[in-house]
Amino acid sequence: MTVFHRVTEGKLGSHDGCTIEDEVSQEFLDRIPGGLFRYRADDEGGTIDYVSRDVLELFGCATYEEFCSITDNSFIGMVHPNDRQRVTEEITSQIKCGNTDAVTYRLNRPDGAEVWVDDRGRYVVDDEGQAWFYVTIIDITEKMSYQRKLERAEERVEMLTVLSRDVIFDIDCQAQTGEIFGDFEARFNREPQSDDLILQKRCDKECSIDLEVHDIERIRDIVAQGDFIDMETSLPNAEGDPIWCRYQSFVLFNGVGCPVRHVGRLLDTHDMVMREATLRKKAELDGLTGVFNREAAMARIEKALASEDCSHGCSLFLVDVDNFKQVNDGFGHPEGDRVLKEIAAFLGRNMRKDDVVARLGGDEFAVFAAGLVPGPALERVLAQLSGGIYARNPRPADMPEDLQPSISIGAVVCTRTSVTFDDLYQVADEALYVAKRGGKSQAALRRLD
Structure with a gap:
């Protein structure tokens, strides 16, 4: 028997919100999204004594016996070997500050498939003094894949920014906060101010790459709807000398015409502008x-x-x-x-x-x-x-x-x-x-x- 709060009137005639005693069936547990399991908190590895059907499915197992052969029927056996030390340290650290923990890790699947889960556990000591971890896990593989793509995109922007010496900015107009990507200080020898913003083969390996082409039409439409600026300008450095750049930005507005986001970049054109000015001057003289x-x-x-x-x-x-x-x-x-x-x-x-x-x-x-x-x-x-x-x-001496x-x-x-x-x-x-x-x-x- 388990004590819980029923949201709607139950079969025993209870009223909403009343605390009653009722049995939690296996059918009820199986319908909860994600996997449920319980393991001992006081033995090495964490022996499991309950596991739901969803956990078995996350491991690609049809039976509990198959699951036990993969994990040795232990929590630590569920975790991918490369994540075990980190997960153990994180849980230990969190339990020192409370009775819950939250960790992410890869499952130790025998087929090598990468499955990430979000693990939320609660440390409980029962009436007999036995310590347990009650855990629910959710498959976040797709989320982790998206996150890695996002991190890779951010790294790509940072690397291209470094290579081009450009400065990219993203301003939240409502919150009046902004982010700057790129080494502004190295280019202008000072900290940025608000006014500043308003093919060579490297190896012998044969390349056979599956390319993913990103559709930019949605972003193109967004930019087209905004207030776009593209002009050559200069910003003063710490000494007041002009540092040339190409200023490109657009502002997005909400439904009532208020600006909500201002995104742009300062392209490094200083050397090019100076070379062109020198060549232009030479061509004029x-x-x-x-x-x-x-x-x-x-x-x-x-x-x-x-x-x-x-x-x-x-x-x-x-x-x-x-x-x-x-x-x-x-x-x-x-x-x-x-x-x-x-x-x-x-x-x-x-x-x-x-x-x-x-x-x-x-x-x-x-x-x-x-x-x-x-x-x-x-x-x-x-x-x-x-x-x-x-x-x-x-003049020459012999010149008349x-x-x-x-x-x-x-x-x-x-x-x-x-x-x-x-x-x-x-x-x-x-x-x-x-x-x-x-x-x-x-x-x-x-x-x-």
Whole structure:
């Protein structure tokens, strides 16, 4: 006879919740999900004196005798040999703090099949002083398989994050908590802040792999429904220097439009961005003089002409080297190259940082100054450039005085709001022709109103 609480009225006419005495039939026990068994708590190995049919089925046994031959009729014989020490230690530790234990382990099946169970036991001493463990076990093999897949997926994310130096984040918008995967501190030399987030064969073995393809359409649909951002940006490191990354994230919303989850990543693009910037800069510069080449200068000038920088006016100077052909022919290309480099440096020193200094080709240079309008400043700049001493190194001793190269300038100052580079170039070229006819070191200015 067993004392228990019946939930509904029983055959003895009891009322709900009343404590009564009634027999627990084998049929009743067999209908409880999972396996039930009892084993002695005071002998080595834990001798079993009761086991339910479900336990036998978990071992693939048809009879109790078959079960006993596999397990030696003991609890420890039920546990896979590789798990026995851990399980024994865990149960001992837990019983020291109470009368229940919870462990997981693999069954010691003779066919080698991996069956995991969740074991919940209670330590009981009966009226005769005998100590027992009453245990229920549930098959959790599928759960463990899923858990291993989940752990493997997490490890895969971590390994790929390490290899790519990316940072992945997952924010719970409601709880205002977040997780970051990846070494943020190594990349940015500081701790993350909330604002930062808002084929080679390795062996000789033949490979024959069963591949599992994961369907990402569900996730793709989720992302499509969210608020997706994909942009190149930079975050400051501890010293305030920009560290470039590609920011990708999406936000999931609930039924009433409130954000519930924000997931994204910071792709490590810093080295790539810096390389591209270096290559782009090299592609924009003249290889000899280091100033802008014609294509880069025209693009920058056209962009400036369409901006507010030129709303009040601008100036374009065309600079030509006097006597350059005679210098190049009479003293060689190295001397000619030195003249070009010195003139480019001279123009750069005497113009503002944002002004465009370019070599258009041969010995022709251009200077564009946004916001430089008619007045004393323009006149001073032209006088300084046309009459300045650009050469910092002495010319060859046998170079005649009248052959010393200088520069002539054709300038145009424009106060029109709608003008193109070609418009400016045409007028400046006409002014340059006038300056060249006037002699060396001359400047001629035209207006375009």
